[in-house]
Amino acid sequence: MRLTYSATLLAVFLLSLPALASAQAWIELSPKQQQALAPLSGEWNSLSEKQQKHFIRIAKRYPQLTPLQQQRVHERLAKWSKLTPAQRQLAREKYKSINQLPPEKREAVKQTLRERHARKHPAAASAVQPATPAK
């Protein structure tokens, strides 16, 4: 009988583990995760647990990218982490709506956005190179 009660308490503890999971320190990340998330090393420990989990999932997909795409991710990660949730949501919706367009129209919309961005940020415009996005 006592064994049954102890087993019940153990089951309760194990069931609670996902909810009790705590944030992960930078040094606890694997070398591959650290390489993928290198731009966030300085601010990693101050990120919320939710943000950390999100970036760890991004790191998992990082090795599947081409070197050019990996470079872009590194250049943009820090900026992405500083965006507000509303800004990130806007970017996701915009990306989805653009990618639902037929290829010719999609390129035209992207070109318009590229030109608009170049007018607002002339210095950054030279660094932008068109290439096939990751899927």
Add this chain to the structure above:
Amino acid sequence: MDNINLTTNSIKRLLNQSVTQLDAAVVENLRAARNRTLESHRALQHTPVLAWLNHHGVWPGSPASNHKFRSWALALAFAACLLSGAAYMQQLNEHDHSEIDIAILADDLPVDAYVEQ
């Protein structure tokens, strides 16, 4: 119903008389059960935390505390299921974003172009 006035001593006397009428095997079983209960009570007293829980009716020791313990265990299990379910659902929702986020980050358009109105 007959109005019988039973005192503690009269109950004790009646029980003692009845014991003499029981089979030897039944008496032996009762003695063994009593010894087991006393042994388990002694073991509980040797563990201060369990004794404290038992004293407050949380850890099983008597039928009443068994019932309390079962209620507590059920409530805890229910709360744990709710918590882990919520955490699991949250993880599922977040998972959808990582795929699109890395696509935006790796895209030929800069992030600003997607954020600007």
